[in-house]
Amino acid sequence: MRHHLDKQLFAETSTAPAKFLMLSALRAALRKTPQFRSNAKGLMICIVKPEWIWHAKAAASVLLGGGRGFYNDDFRRPVHIIDQRSRRSTAKGIEDVTVFRPEHQAIYLAPSRDAVPLALELAADVIVDIPPPTARHIVAARKVIGGEDVDMALAEAIAQQPAEVIIGLTARHSLSGLDLSSLAKTDATAPRTPTLSELPGYGPVRPWVEAIKRDVADWREDKIPWSDVDRGVALIGPPGTGKTLFATALANELGFELVATSVGEWQGSRHGHLGDMLKAMSTSFSNATSHRGAVLFVDELDAIGDRARMRSDHTFYEGNVIGRFLELTTHALDQPGTIVVGATNYGHLIDNAILRSGRLEAHVYLDLPEEEERAEILSYHFQHVLSATELREVTDNLMLATPADLERLARRAKRAARVRKGVLSLQDVKAVLPAKVPLPEEVVHRICVHEIGHALMAMSSGTAQVINIRVESHMVEGEAVQDGGRVHYKMSNRALPTEKDLLAKMRTLLGGTAAEEVVFGNRSIGAAGVEGSDLDQATRLAYRLVASYGLGKSLRYQVGADRVDDSFMPTPELRVEVDGILAREYRATKELLAKDKARLTRLAAELVVDRQMRIEKS
Template sequence: MHHHLEKRVFTDTSSNAAKFLMLCALRQALRGTDQFKNNSKGIIIGVVDHAWIWHARSAAITLLTGGRQDSYYDDFRRPVHVIGEKPRRTTSKGIEDVTIFRPEGQVIYLASSLDAVTLSLQLAADVIVNISPPTARHVIAARKVLGVEDIDLLLAEAIADQPAEIVIGLTARSSLKGLDIATLTKPIADPARSPKLSELPGYGPARPWVDAIKQDVADWREESVPWSDVDRGVLLIGPPGTGKTLFAAALANELGFDLVSTSVGAWQGSDKGHLGTMLAAMSASFADATSRRGAVLFVDELDAIGDRLSMRSDHAYYEGNVIGRFLDLTTHALEQPGTIVVGATNYGHLIDNAILRSGRLEKHVYLELPEEEERAEILAYHLGQALSANELREVTDRLRLATPADLEKLARAAKRAARVRKGVLSIQDVKAVLPAKVPLPEPVVHRICVHEIGHALMAMASGLADVISIRVESHMVEGELVQDGGRVHYKMRNEALPTEKDLLAKIRIMLGGTAAEEVVFGNRSIGAGGVEGSDLDQATRLAYRLVASYGLGKWLRYQVGANRVDESFVPAPELRAEVDGILAREYRATKDLLTKEKARLMRLAAELVVDRQMRIDKT
């Protein structure tokens, strides 16, 4: 070690407040060791506060090399290594190497906790020291060599008790006259803590899995189960705004893990998405997560990574390499104790099956739009519980299509309205910022009621549903699709192994709305189609699954997986013709049945116009 630095090196070091402070702290920590006193060879492990670790690295290099800017032809000859921390400048190498070797001279390993250091390295170390943060005397010394105004010990002690960035800034400040010591000695307020998943409303479908993994992680920490017994790969599937990103952050907080958040888009944005830099960015994210002592790696937009079954020939090399590398990294990451991988997508069916298999992202959680009670709880949460969920039901029960993100936006607007009027938040503030609603003309409401009763009667006729509930709207949010003016809810039986008859009955239920319009009005509206998820979209997709996937058409043919009948699916011409035939045949049967039931159809529709909701019970 270099006890005395050359003048040039000392001048350079003393001009850097953080480096000089940690050089003082490092020398103090090592002063009693043979490595410092006698310049003995050996491995030194220094445990240093996370906020100071990179400044300690810079100081340690100066202490060991005397400021020489040597280049090392391999990583093992570097004199200073940092363990368990993400490098400030991420490279394709990711995290620092911690391979053990006997040094020719002295080598220092720095870590923010001894838990991050492998047992083998601890045993190989000649000395392990705790490197305390800079003291008040170090602050005084640093200000002297910086050539700034001297300060007394009392003020230096107050400065040394502050977080690292404040210590560095005040040490380098030219004059501290007028600085209030009382302000410095006040406790620093903790930053706002992001919520745990158990504190958030909603996420009903995910709760059982979250409870299970929380217990698994607790058992793993107590070493009663190995990491291989923990569920650690999950895919979140749901439309935009359903809270997938928040879920990952809240899960990390629930488990006491770090969150490493990224996306396929971020990887692709590295250096214009060239393959090498894309793979390096991906590898760096995984390395960051696996280097920590517990991390949730959140990968958004996972569908953008591609699917080898549908890749185009001109992109096959690129996409194949990306998917292959992602599979390797995921497998390796999930084997590392304390690493959980959470993927998120709006389109689960576009993801390569190898990513979704058991052992990788094996748990699939579908996040749908919140139910009535959940909507009220979510809005109450974002309003800071200033209003109860029960109070908010009169508002949220009318927001059937609101996502959690929409409800958060509504809460922000309501709180702003209360601030503007300088009053306490009230239900009137919430109502004042609701999206504008426009009344539907009575003829439109009547047609919607006929349409929904058509679905309901076909569901009853199928013999697969016992209880059906119907609800229609008299007002629509400005800009919303009129297709969402009515809803029919029912639960089908025989879902475990549906037969061809069951599937055809489902198609007739989907076509029942538009057929009822034609029976009553002599014409049809656009209410059955126009958007993904509409009646016609669902009926057409189910018909394609029937003939192209389930083998229930004219031929015993399998062409595509049932979950891949989407907008990217290109059916053979004969399949298109067969599907057209199925839809036409089932539409005729639906219209014939509803024609026979026309009197009942019209009576129930008239009741629904008046009541706006209805329940039909088979019994």
Template sequence: MTVHHQLDGRIFADVKSNPPKFLMLCALRHALRATEQFKSDAKGIIVCIVDKAWIWHAKAAANVLMTGGKEQSLYDDFRRPVHIIGETHRRASSKGIEDVAVFRPEHQVIYLASSLDGVRRSLQLAADVIVRIAPPTARHIIAARKLLGVQDIDFSLAESIANQPAEIVIGLAVRHSLEGLDVSTLEKPATVASINSPSLSELPGFGPARAWVNSIKRDVADWREDVIPWSDVDRGILLMGQPGTGKTLFATALANELGFDLVSTSVGAWQGSRNGYLGDMLAAMSKSFADATSRRGAVLFVDELDAIGDRATMRGDHAFYEGNVIGRFLELTTYALEQPGTIVVGATNYGHLIDDAVLRSGRLEKHVYLELPADEERAEILSYHLNHSISVEDLREVTDKLRLATPADLEKLARSAKRAARIHKRQVTLSDIDAALPAKIPLPEDVVLRICVHEVGHALMAIESGTADIISVKVESHMIQGEEVQDGGRLQYKMRNEALPTEKDLLAKIRIMLGGTAAEEVVFGNRSIGAGGVEGSDLDQATRLAYRFAGSYGLGKSLRYHVGAKRIDGSFLPAVELRSEADAILAREYRATKEILSKKRVHLMQLAAELVVDRQLLIEKV
């Protein structure tokens, strides 16, 4: 017994005169058309999750879909094509809740349930496909009214009706005329994203993702107008970046920007479902995807995506578990992105730990790294969280000193400042923000001198590189109490030939990054911790570039390609030979940097002394 793609005239006449059955037949065909059971009549078990109010209409429609509307009295209970799980029949003469046995069919069989939680684990594992059946759409309602011969309605009215409970949808679908219907009296559709949360266009920051967002916004608008099919819309994106850079906020704001629901979950939540066994994990994962695809537009946000695993690194006892999890995730992602109105956003701090198949074209194909915000962005973000009560220009006085602040840090700062203003019953001022900052203490003069030497070392190596002409240097006079790693100085310059840097250019960059700590050793005979300690530090950047140089760009001892340049982040675990070669590159360039700065020691000390006095310096290439 397989899906009947065509119905004979008598059966179709019966279906079209029964609007609930027709509407659910449309919904079933729409949801199942991507499955192998529908496309190629493959044998298998299909579990369908249906809204409780529609489930009995879905059973009637499923019987038509599976039997062509013909009587199948020859089949015993174990061979019936459609079963309902956990629901009492509406008719009083019913025998009650069905007790469904799990078996491997010689044909196709559909199980209907109002919740995946109500489907026993054995059946979830046995199912060839688990599909969320969305309620009938606006187009289904328009088609039903045409077949009934009642008055035509426009798409916007049909869409408003489609968002209603089943009883209202059925009643309005058969009503002869809907002229004069007050749409405002209909129930508002429920959404998962907070109605008070902002849309992406209202938020500052997220610069690297803006172009993609603008493109998808246009595509979704065209899709809604039937200008393009859903397959022409970009639907999968991976966000990477350190904690606090706004990955979760991005997904929420994207959903609001598009007018979609947000379905938010994480791999950790799936792993923690019930007892965390493989079946529990797969069921929880399937439920999240089914929830997203059941909506008329949803952003499925999956956090901690690196925990899904990577088949290239699977070893030992966990290989079977991880292999099944990755395989199921790939299947669900592919299916979800084919469903009109479903967008999948993944987030991770460790992009290189994700299986390549997850990141390929057609799945999470767009990869965006959310950096710490730039100077202007920091002020814009803080101004936004202060409800724009202080201008961006005025806030630069504060935010230009917070180079290591994440968007989350800036939001916390705004909350503290607003709290202080409320206590004093006035508007937020710059003094409230200053008071909310961590306590600062003056730096000793010898520490200021070391910082100035450090920054001038960077600057001189930038001039020496031959690719930077103007360098701006600023240093701080205070340190944050309790912070081990301080951001004591800032160096700004722009290198030429950023488009296609050569081997010489990249090595020059490494020397610039090492110039600060090398200058300290040249002048003081020892080094401080100022070159390392945090992601984005001098040593972090130099180390990553050395790994890219040898392991990704093919500029090292061999032409072997180890890993993509973008996948070399703070948690990258290199092979032993790659680590040795990166160490050798860093050691060689550090020796060269010290040698250059030793020859320029007098000039180095002269510029450092000027910087101690003025706290800022502009150096131009002669």
């Protein structure tokens, strides 16, 4: 392998920008191999983006043989190209790529790892990913071809373009006055997708995004290796909170390609057999790692499986899927410029090995947007024709609205303005809001009693300092974008809660329905009936106490706290113990509220009038 080119060969190579650029890229990628360092013989496989592969062949010929085509057979030719067609089998069932043990150095160029036959992959001494030419390569190429010097910022912008743009601008004599926005040919009719900086919301994920932006910028300037970049993240949150949009906007923010897929898409490939799924999964990862800068977005991550929950009849299938996903994720995150983003509505259903350090190690929880964020999101979808400030009149009443709900509301309002052939106004927004049904006063009174019950139990526990309560006079008909009331508070002692802290939280959860029974002598369905309700949370907490934390009758560990979900099957003995805990804490909650009934009824009456309240610990 040639470390230096002779004068004639250098002159020939320097007149061909594409060949020089790929020669630089090949040398940089192969520099650490024994074949480069000590000129050892061997078979090398280089994974090159399809648009660069033929230029890479010319460069590899220079690197190995001085550019002279003096080998006429497969056993002596130093450079070969494999394309996807090379995976086809001949009539005899033998793949049409010759595998041999070279007596010299040989390079096979392939557009992805999937294009490489298994026999050839196993025979290879090294397999190296060859990224496209970098900004430094562009600067060097322009120097040797005699073009005007280019500053690093412009070279970096050029390096992000398609191959034909990079080659053309590298060969151009002068780049003075070049309009960066015209570098890549884009479809003017295609809608422009935003960057994360342009999007409102995403409060919990902003610190991670800012950190990775700095890391990627430093990596591009060769200040840090790719291994120092935080490059694996799991997005966890309910449907409609913008997980898919986040991945797209992140790619745009970083100037990376987006490769979007889902576990469902892998499972549905061809016949859905194990081999089909593994092939589809491998292809997605190969597509991502073939770019110099890509965000691989994997939706429905929980469907990949969890070895702790495997059923015996699916163990072989699920075990192979998880094992291959772990292998591909580890490999992808090691490839410079590859970021993997997984998204799920059910973080507790994901195998722990996927979420460990070194894989999808950053865990970001996307919840419903807060009051200011709701208004900003809606204003964004209106292109800020209506400001966030004026939209608060509407969005403050949509406490359960997801970003997807707000986008849908914006589409309806813009359609309403078009129908009346007028300029979008706040009245258009109000006109398309879901119908609101006034709540009877007795229902409002019950809701207020319920919320005050929560608040008093939280305050009596000593773990809450400030409590904010809000109730509504109307309910939204037919759509879950509003609830009757809500209590906001923060509990102390969250780092290492004691048994007392956990039981106090349980009593707070049970305080709403207990207050109803104390005041009205009966209970409503407002504390149960759906996942995430008061009773659901209290029941899960009780199971964690006895089955996970060892705080029940027996000092035991049966299941991880994050595994107490719909798939958890408790023993009859465990059910009896949990029923006893819930009954005991409910009785204690009722007794405490009954003793404080006068305060309970007074505060509930005030809340009926004011519809909101703030209680501070004295």
